[in-house]
Amino acid sequence: MSTAALADARPHRLSDAALASLGAGRPDRSTIAELKKSQLSRNLLLLHEIAAVVGPGPLTDLAEAERANPARVRELIARPLFGVWAASCLRDLQAGRNPDVSHLTDIARAARIPRQQPDKSLRANHNGHSITVRVDDSNPLREKLGLPPAPPLDAEQLARWQRTFTEAWRLLVTSVPADAEVLATVLDCVVxxxxxxxxxxxxxxxxxxxxxVAISEPADATALAVGLLHETQHSILNAVQYLFDLLDKPATLGYSPWRDDPRPASGILHGAYAYLTVTRFWRTRSTDPLAQFEFARWRAAVSDAAGGLRDLTPAGARFVAALTAEVRPWLDEPVDPGVLRLAGSANRDHYLRWRLRNRHVDPAGARELRRAWHAGEARPNVTSELRPAPKRALEASARLDLTHRFLRGDPLTGPRGEPLTGSDGDVAYVRGDAAAALRAYPDDWVGLILAGGFDVAPELAAVLSDEPDRLAILGWLS
Amino acid sequence: MDGAVNTTGATPEWRSAMIDVSGLSIGDLTSKVTSVPGGDAADDTDGATNGNALAHCLRRLADDLANPGEPIAGFNSAL
Incomplete structure (x- = not known):
């Protein structure tokens, strides 16, 4: 075959039903196979582009190995970390750097060795559903996955991972068997x-x-099950976005229920898509208050985040419509009223704290707010603006920790009535005693807004933080 | 065109700007690497691509590489 064959190659295609099934988080095996084929195609195009810069010489060994054992070479270059290497190599070449291309020779050598069991893997089988994933804890390329890799696992650590994995797989197959099958088809390795x-x-x-999936050692099987579902969704969405632009303006910043910093629209879509299957998992555990809290919290967050996306391409509109159609019926499902209150509070708490952190009133607006307050005038029409965060933000929430304790039935206070975390106001608020919370919150704008049920932008209130009567300020701003 | 939907067939389908080379060998892809004519993707009605579509595909790939974004990192919702 020649470059003529390349020019004759056809575009990837997905049926409308397949794209909709991906949006709904319910792809079948053939749709996942199409995505995997497109990712192999991506890695081959990267090799084509690398060869365009360095010439075909460094790929000679690999091409020969492929002639001898095409299936094995395809398997090796379809691996996730090969994609990482190829993309990194091409970026270096395009930047005028001189990357080490000997990795191609290493792959060719590996292809000539008879196939062996991976050094380390995680395996599980439950009710006829089986999964095998490689554990990649030594490849230097794993450093490029975005998180600091752990050192290679020793036998005891690997055994611990295996025990947790076995139990996580049992949970997944029992709760969400279709999602478990998708996970088993997509997941190649854990780093x-x-x-x-x-x-x-x-x-x-x-x-x-x-x-x-790059992941830290999970606290328990449930955390691993949820983490794997979550990250598998990211992989699937990345593959869909390789094929189709879903957003016309993917960089537009906005609120994400899953992050404390402003996120681009593409990140918000990722969050909603990842939490779609996470929410589906929690939905199945209707007798566990903690699970119901997660279900109630994330069904609303996914629906709001996906429903709030703007500037969708036609493919994006189809994908997101399927996503929202999947989650919206869940909004009507019954949840214990006490749990529902806490879930709604947690979402509103996060949104208000996000506003307080990321939206700011400019100096002129701040002066006008202070002047009007002191003059006893009506609230002026002052707005705030979003400021991009310099880096990822992570903010601990005592109220959320207390909520988890409350749902577990654990005490919120110590022997002398002191809060085990957070403040007296936080404890009162989580227990549902809004009046006591209002009395106890001296200087927590978000706590006061939550407990008092105020409809106030906290960043406006924060301009008046030096003033004494916070409840009066919130009333004035409402 | 990225994500064009074709409704002329028996079932509607979405056509990607990305070319499927998964059936080509590495030798085929790299032995006669030549520059590909530029220009926007042409609308191929019969499914076969041409140089313009390939050029568009490779430009889109280059754009993805140039704007990789951050890795998508999420915290587990362990309770």
């Missing part, structure tokens, strides 16, 4: 990463690495 002391657990997915 253990170092835990983040500021987070309960951390995980990441790279658009260059379809089917790889």
């Amino acid at each position: 253990p990463v170092l835990p983040d002391p500021a987070a309960r657990g951390i995980s990441a997915t790279s658009a260059d690495a379809f089917g790889a």
